[in-house]
Structures are given as structure tokens and as C-alpha cells.
Amino acid sequence: MMKIDPDRLRALLAEHSVEPDRWWLLLRDGEVAALLNDVRRLACDADPGIRRQTWDALDRVVDDGNRDNFFALLVGGLDIEQFRRLLTDTDPQIRSRARWMDARGSGKEPFLEMTLNLLADDRFEYAWPDCIDVLRQPFNFDALVGALTEAPKDGSGKRLWVTLGLPEATRVPDFLPEQSPAAFVSCQFSWDCVSEDSDLVATHQCRHLPIVLALLGSSLENVRENAISALCAFGTGSEGALRSVPPSDRLARREAMMMLAEFGWNYLPPDRLAVLKRLIRMKQRAEKPEPLDFGRLAGSWYALPTTDRAAVLDAFDLCDPVPATMRMGFAPWQGKRPMNMGPDYWASLGISGFRAENSPAHPWDLYPEVFVTPALDGWTLVFYKDDTLAAKPNATAREKQLEMYSRMAALSVRFGTAHWYEQFTDDYAPGCWSQWCVARDGTIRMHCVSSGEVWIRRSDEVDPAAPPDRLYAWLEANDNRRGPRPSKAELDRVEAYVNMLREHADERRLPNDDDDLDMASPLQDQVFGARAAAQRLSVNLETLGPHTRVQGSGVLAVPAVLRHYPRRGALPI
Template sequence: MNFDVLLERLAADDSTAEQALVAAGAAAVDTVLQTLCDESSPVPWYRLTTVLQQIGEASFAPLVTALAAAPTAEVARRCGAAFADLDVPDKAIYRSALRHHSPAVRAAAANALQRLKARAEPFLPDLIGLFEDPASDVRQRAVWACEAIGAAAIPALRAVRRAPGRRRRTALTALATIGGWDALDATDQHAVTRLIEVKAAGETPVPVHLCGSWYAIPTSDQSAVLDTFGLTGARPVTMRLGAAAWNNDHHNWSLGEHGSCSRMYVTPALNGWTLIFGTLPAVAHLRGEVAIRDTVRAHCAELSSRFGVAHWYGASCGDGWTAWCLAEDGTVIDHYDIVESEPPDDEDDQSEPDESVIRYYDDFVPRTARPGVLHEQLSIDGFGVSAADRSQWARRRYNIPDHAHATDVATWLSVNPGTLGPDCTVTGRAILALTSCGANQPSTPGALAI
């Protein structure tokens, strides 16, 4: 059988060539694997991994050798993808790879067990053995595999926590990753609470990684903030932990429907402003930009009725989205939201995008200046001044460009959490509190920095 010809046909997307290579079994492995490791080959790498996976056990040892000797990260990635999904009847074959001298092989074997999910429970002792691995990637893979096993892994991990040894730290990470606070036993919960109290004392603010939305209110009355946002179950945390929880909730795609709206991080007063990070349930479960925008506006207006001023900001770490909403005394005075517009169907269409697609402005309603607020009384002689004119006046007054980023507006008008530092005056404590979506529900999974 001419394997080179079959590979040429496979490059041309001939499914019969794939079937022929799989039927050839062990005889085809070396040629297919050599092609997989050749980054210049015209054969799609994923077609080659599929062949090796279907051949099964005969691919195991050659893939181990190729992984250990991979000359580039790309070759290692390809071989690891094939290795993790081999069609073998007994997954115990991966045990030997967990003890291989190459960290790439050990990590790939842990990845293979991770894909088994709950069926990997018999391999828990092997995975826990990797908690002491010198390679951080291998330790992380072992934690992810334990997470995939789920609640069934908790008793074994708790046992590790009560025994001596270097595995204890990674076991704590695995427990938090599986079930958050609820996965910890009483001893660990007490230890974490004490550590939070020690680290919170005199904690210096540090910049927050911004991805999502947050509110800014000029108050140090945390009880009033909790009441207005409908938050319960408040628990003191460090500022570092609160920010880590917010980012975990927005980037952990395994948390499910209420992952981003179960809890909110409320800062201490920072230069007189309390920041509230998170997504309210009233916003999280809406569909459509207009409905979300209108709900945010209404909430900002409501907050400003109680606190005099309320700001809402939004930013993304993955694209150019940014937004803000400013309200005073129950009225939205300015709102900006940039939305990625769809490209024109006709590539020759050079027309400008519809302004309503990319920005939303509300009337600028002048207010009398007061401490901590930059808005001043605006006197306009005569009538007939357009909303656009008033909005542009606002931007000129505060040097806000038409497409300013939310962090710039926060710097000018309140507090920019992305630039927090030791010069910031801190009053009170940071807390995590539950929304209506999180109340009476299991704690949010995630290993958070304290």
C-alpha cells in the first residue's frame, strides 16, 4: 500500500483515503506521524490526528516518543491532541505516561484523563501524585482533571489537605476549582478566613484587570450600597480576592447560566468612591443591546436618586468594546456605548456606518456643581439648543473625545480601577456579596488569589 499516495488524497479531502490509512493500522502510524510533525505538509493536521486516534493503541508508543522529542510547540500541540483522544478500550494505558520523564507526555496523559470526566475517578491517586510535579503545566493539568471528575474527587482531596506534604497547596487549589468555598472543610474555611483578615489589614490597592462592567458611587456607606443593589450574604475579602472573583466569573465559561451574575465585588471607598463590580441579574438575562442599554440607564438613574451621582462603566479585554453611563439626581445626563457594527454586504460599499449603530448619546442636563462632581451649571442664552450641541459641550468641558475609553472617563470623573495604587485613600473593607441569582445556591467554583 502506497501511504504517500493516500496522504496526497487525504490532503485533497478524500475521506476514502482516511479510511484506508485507518484500516492499515500499525503499518501506517510512522508515515502518518512523520507527516503530522512536518509543519510544512499540505495535509491538514487535524485529519492526521483523526487517523492516529482511530488506529488507537498502535499509535500510543510512537506518539509518546514524538511528544517527548517535539522540536516546536506546534508539533507538541498536534501530537498532544492526537494522544489525548486515542480510541483505546482500556484508558489505564495512560498510567505509564503519567510517570514519563517528559513533562509534555505527563501533561498530555493528564489531559487524556481530564477528557474522561467522571470516568477518571479510578485514576485519582495517579492524578494526586502529579500535585508534586516540578512542571507547573503538569500540576495544572492534574487540577483540571480533578475538576472534570467533579464532586467525587472532594473526599480524596480533603484527605490530602489533612496529611503532611507538598501536595496540600495544589489540593486546596483543586478543591476551590471544583466547588469554591463549599468544597473546603471547616478547618480550611477557618484558615482561609484568618488569612484574609491578615492580608486585608493595610492592603495596598493594585490595578484591576478590567473586563466587564462596574458601577461607581461617591459614598462610603457600604450598607446603603448593599441595600440598593439587593445584595446579601456579604463576606469580607481582600481587594485582590474580590477582583479575582469578578474576573473568574466573567472568564470561566463552565460556570453556567448564572456564572457572571451570582455575586458582586464591592470595594471599600477608594478616594471617596465605592466601586461595584459585576453584572446584575436584571441585565445578565436580557437579550438585545437596546434592552440592556435601557436597563442600565434606568438603574443608573435610580442609584443617582439615592446617592446624588452614579456612574456605570464597561470595558472588554478581548475587543474594543467600551461604554459608560453618567447620572445625577435621578436623570441620565450622558450615555455612550460603542458597538461593533456589521461589515457591509457589498465590499464596494464605502458609506459611513449609521451613527445610531455605534454610539448612543443622551441629553446633557446641566447640574449645579458640588464637591466631588465636575458638572457645573450651564447657562445658555435663548432657546433651540439641540441635544447634540449640549452633549458636545459636555465633552469639550471635560476634554472627553467622542470615542474616549471608559477608563479615561473614570479617571476624569471618578476612580479608574485600572490604575489603582498606593496613593489611593482606602476607607472600609472589600466584600463579596450575593445577588438574587446566587442566594441560597452553591458557592461559585474557582481558585482565587488572596
Template sequence: MDMRAVAESLIAGDHVSTWELRDAGPDDFPELREIRRTGSPALRNAARALLFAVGGPEALGEYDLGLVRRLIRSKLAVEVPVAMRSCEYWFAIPTTDQAAVLDAFGLSDAEPVTMSLGTEIWNQHYDSGHQRCARVYVSPALDGWTLVFGRPSDDQHPADITEESSWSIEPREQYQAMLANEKVYRGVESARCVELSRRFSAAHLYFRSHGDSMTSWCIAEKGELVRFYDVAVPEESVGELAAENGYLLPHEDTPLPEGWADDIEHTENPLDWQREWVRRHRRLKAELGIPDHCDADTIAEALSVHPGKIGPHTRVEGHGVIALTRCGREYGHPRTLLTGLAYTPPPERPSVFDEDRT
């Protein structure tokens, strides 16, 4: 693979993903290390990022690894919390004892990271294989809560899960197998929260999909399951929370009059219909006093710390770490292309829901 060309693409600002590096490996290390020795400053920085992406920290060598660690330490001293985006799935534990959290999740090889860098790494956990279960980001204590982004390996690979490769080719049977796996994961997640709550007095687990309306939350206290809710299976709900009062649950329909949108005119521009639908929906909700829907973000903000709302106002103790799970210890660091040590949340995408609130 022409690693110099890839490095030049990084310098030019072109998008390069770890998927595009799938054919790269140890055979490319000599070329990258040569670039590190003889290239321009920009090329040397790009080569360092590619070495980390392809081979993990071990591929950097002692000098570069020490350089990165020193840079992280310097940034930790002056870091200001930045709201996270695309967090989707996280635990919230009411403790400042990070070492105890690492032990409870079976994590090791912890490396200090800034919150910005931890976020950048976490946002690259979607690839296949063991990318999702090899590494976990553990935050510093935020207003007394430690947030954990990722699952322990045992939770990612429970015994009762059936691998997709063993599923029938018949669509209905595939769907049933998928539902069965999801039920297993729900049981594992609830059991994990209960187990953690015995050790830390409480444990929360939140999920909020940014691609659709899927959301769930699980709250355990002192070894008891206090609340479980998943929009996909509201019939399996356990308990209720005061924080849900005044909201509709995600699966509940908004009780608007029948036919309330039937007379909205369809024009050549579909956005015209959508804008009018949004305006009328909001107006009717206000007139009829219909509450908003809650989701995991709502509940997390009310009960613990919501990652998307942290900022300069957040009290921070300690520093975050990236740590390996059992899968990480066995298979190594997943491929992660770090283009910098500073993270800026992407701008919110424009939406018809934000254009006009009349």
C-alpha cells in the same frame, strides 16, 4: 474525574479553566480531601484551590476556610492597591458606607477579600449560566468612591428580556431580538443609576469593552439622569458632560482629508502598512489639531475613580468584599479557580499603536 492529575497540572503551571472542571462535582470531594490530608504541600494547596473551584467556600471545610480567612486578614493589613485590568463594567458610588452599598444592590454573605483577590475572582465572571449574576465584587472606598463590579440579579434578568432559546432561527429576526434586549438593558441600567443617586447623591455606570470599541457611560445625580451615552446608539444620548469637552465622542469620525491613506504601499508584511497608517494618522491629527476620542475610561478618570489607574497613590478606606446576589443565594457560588491570593496585572499586549509615535 482524575483530580490528582488536575492538581498536578496546576502545580506544573499548566492552564486549567473552570470549563475543564465542568464534569467535576461532589463525588470528587473525597479524593480532593484525601489529597489535602496526605499529599505534598504543593498538592495540598492545589487540592484546596480545586475544592473551592468545584464546591465553593462550603466545600473547603471549617479548617481550610478559617485558614483562607486568616491569610486574607493578614494581607489586608499591608495591601498596596494594584491597578485592575479587564474590569469592563462597573458602578462608581460616591460613598465610604460599604454596608449601604451592599444593601442597595441586594447583596449578602459578604466575605472580605484583598483587592488582588477581588480582581482575580471578578476576572472569572465570563462563564455561562449564573456565573455572571451570582456574585459581585465591591471595592473598599477608593478616594471616597466605592466601586461595584457586577449587576444585581434583577438587573441581569429583567422581565422584558427574551431568552435566546426562544429566538427565531432566521438571522434577521435574531438580530432584531438582540437589539430589543439591548434596549431593555439600557433602560434598566439608567433606572438603576437614577435609583442609586437618590440614595447616594450620585451614581455612575461605566462600560468599556476590551475586545472591541463598544463603550458607554451613565451619570445620575440626585434622582435625575444627567448623562447617558452609548456608542452603539448615539441617537439615544441624554445630556452632556464638561469632561467630554476637548474630545471627539466614540461614534464621531476623525475629520481627516479624504484619501489621506490611499497611497500607503501594501507590502508582503501587513504590519508595514499598519505601522505607516498609524504614523500618518497621528501626524495628521497633530498637524490639524484634531482631538482624541474619549471613552468610559476617560470619563471615569475625570469624574470618579478609574480601576485601571488605582495604585499606591490611592487613598483606601476599609476593605473589599465578595458578596452574593439573589442568584448566588439560590444557585450558590459560581465556579472560580483561585491559583493564589496575589494578583499581578498581565503585561499589555504589544501593538502597532505603541511601536512608533513619530
């Protein structure tokens, strides 16, 4: 009988060859690939005794640090017959190894089909829980929804509901024509639903929509997320179906209301809107500011030393203000934005291409909401994304910079002082790219960019060619921060960094408009970035809390030129 060579396996695991980013480079052929194929043959041998001995040996050899990577690699390379033996083994310990199979993607359809067949076969009742585990992690949502449309109400149909996180007695609703007259959806699951003349199908004729709607009540978060994505693809024709979810099904009802909010706040039932408005006002009265996570903050904001919200709305030509808690208003700048809707959605609303002179070419790329905060320690902040406040969204970088200078000058004349901050983070690397600008009495006093280097773009107070320590001295001189102060350890680290910059001041070069602005290091960002400038000069968003003085309340508004855009998005309150 063939046996595993423990020394060869240990040598394999001692190398970096089982790290995920090296699998496909090093394990396609050669001795390592041959060894793994030997292990697969033994681990799924026709003799149950050999299978058991092999897995016992693997448990002794494979350490915890390599376990998930190695077993995923091992099971992922099984052929269909080997995997079937693994999944139907009478030993539950052996069957449990099948959970490392990823049944998604091209070439995996036979594995998925085989697992579904086992789930429907009464001879393998003992393996059904393991089949469910395989189908769940990670799962092919579209395939499972398709299987549910074909499965009988009893037997495998019940088990598929359980697989997707619902009771086995789940029943889908029937939508009658009179419940959703002239409502059509775009079904992504099967061509059986659509006709030759159209990609749309009447709501009451779509076999998949009721199943997706039921899955909104799943106990599994990833199933609910997939159901929401599917409903997004179905389009606004599913409005009536979403409204029909009964209040007694609390989880599904909540998700349905969130989906309606993603389509547009006007799609929410009037009674629901009234409840939300009352809830927002109640929470506004009791809400305490919470710190923002600058590591996730992406977008731009103005800071104005005023408590006059009406004047701020007028200065930015904002209209239709809607009351918003700070948690609700800050959410889009902390990673919670409305779902992306395709061109079909916008076309259905009559918005496609250039709608107005100041509209962007691709309206779905724009988030029109502007969050005007309550006054925080005497400052009102105006948060916006993308080109929402731009007079000419498709302008060049230089044109946008000059427009910003013009607006800052006007704001500083009206309010005495105006600040502007912008930050973009990198999901795959530490640090960020940011810039900030300060204007007083109609004059730009400082505009700084923190990227791969620190650039003074424009300043009436510090020579743009000066080394960074001069900028640091300017920030120190203008520091008027409130609230908690930095720790001594943090101050020492900053001082050491600034001293290093002084020592290497001669190496600094002047920027030009063609510079590739890379990300700033976390320490540079802490000293010269938008977060550092905001901390010192206006409002420290990272230390908001009960000590922050709050006056008035926040609102979400839209620029007058964008008031034709739908108000939408499911935001936390």
C-alpha cells in the same frame, strides 16, 4: 541518489506559502507539495547517511524566521514509517527533529501508539528521552492517562510518569469504599469504568481518578491544567478523593484545594476555610491598590461617592458579604473566573432551568458574585457581571436600558451622584465596546456609547445630535481626576484626534436602535470610552497605587434573589 535542490527550497521559503494560515490552501498539491514530499523521503530515508545529509542541508537553507513553521509542516506530513525512522535514528540530532510532530487529533492515533510502544521497548532505550519530548509537545492527555492505567508499575509506567512531570517512583493511592461511601463520578476516559445501567462509577472503582489526582502534583503546568479539567468532568463525587491528598504533597494539595473551591467554597475543609479567612483579613490590612489592565477588563460597575459600605449593600439588595482583598475581588474582571460547569453540576445542586422568577434560563451562564470595593479616594465601586443585578435578566436591550436609568436615578437621589460603566473587549482585535452613564439628584445627565461611532444616547446637558467635540468639552468641564496626569505627548495626541473630529463633524450621523455597534478604536476609547470617563469623573482604575486613599475593606456579596447559587471559584488572594 536523489538530492535536494537548494534553489527550489529557497524559493519556497521566500514565498508566503509557509505561513500557517496558507499551508492547507497552497501546499496540498502541485509543485510545492511535490517538493516537500521529496524532502520528506530524503529526510527519513532508510539510509542513515542520506538522512543526515538531508537534515544538514535543511539547516543551511532554512532560516530562523521560517524554521518552526517549515519543520512543523515537514514533520507533520510524514507517514508512520518515516516518522519511526526519524524517532529511532541513532543520531540524537536527527531524533530531536521529531519534536515538531503534533500527535493529537484524528488520524494521529497510530503515531501516538507507536511512540508509546517505543517507550516500552528496551531496544530503544537511547530514544526514550526523544519519545518523551514527542509525547509532551503537544500531548494527548486522555491517551496518556489511559496508557498509565494499562502500563506496568515498572518499565514504561515509570517513563510515563516522567513524561507527565512526576517522579518515576510515583504511586497512586487506593480509595477504599469506606473512605468515600456512596460517592460516584463520571469517568470520561473509558467505558470500562461504567456499567450498562449508568454513566457513573463508584469512586473507589474508577481506575483513572487516582492517576488524575496524582497528576495534580506534576511539575508541568499544562498537565496540572488538564488534570483540573478532568476533575471538573468527574464532578463533585471526587470531593472525598480531593480531600485525601496529603499536605506533604504541597503542589498537589494546593491544586486539590483549588478544585474544591471551584466546586464550591462549602466543599473546602473547615480548617482550610479558617486559614483563608485569617489570611484575607491580614492582607486586607496591608494591601495597596494595584492598577487594573483595561485591555482585559470585561464587565460593568457602578461608582458612588460614599464610604458607607452598608448603605451600598442595602441599595443593591446584596447579602452574605464575604471579606475580599482587592486582588481577589478584581480578579473576575481581569479574566479569572470560576471554571465553567455543565448542566449536570447545576442539576446535582438542584439548580436547573428557571429556579426563581428572576433567575436566567441557563444558570451556568451567570456569575453571581458582586465585588464592593473599599472606598477609593471617596468612591465605592460595585463590580458585577452579565445580568447579575438585572431585575429581569431575559429583558430586551431597551428594557435593560430603561432599568439602568431607573436604578441610576434612585441611586443618585440616595447618594447625590451615581456613575455606571460597562466595557467589553475583543480578544482578536484592538479596541473595545463600552458605555457610561452619569446621574445627579435623580436625573440622567449623560449616557454615552463608544463603539464604531460615539453616540450620546441621552443627555440633559449636551444635545444628543451634537458632534463629538461637544461631548469632549463636557468631559473637560467635569474633569475632577486625581493622581498622575497624562503626559504631554498623550495630551497632544488626544487634541489632534479631537481636532480631526471637528473637521469631519458634518459626516456624523445620528444613531438608531438597529445600529450594529462595532468596536471602538483604541484612541476613541481613550477619549470617549468608559475608561476615559472613569478616569475623569470618578476613579482612574489604571493608576491605582500607594497614592490612592483607601477607607474600609472590600467584600464579595450576592444579590438576595441569587443567594441559592453556590459561592465558588479559586480566586487569587
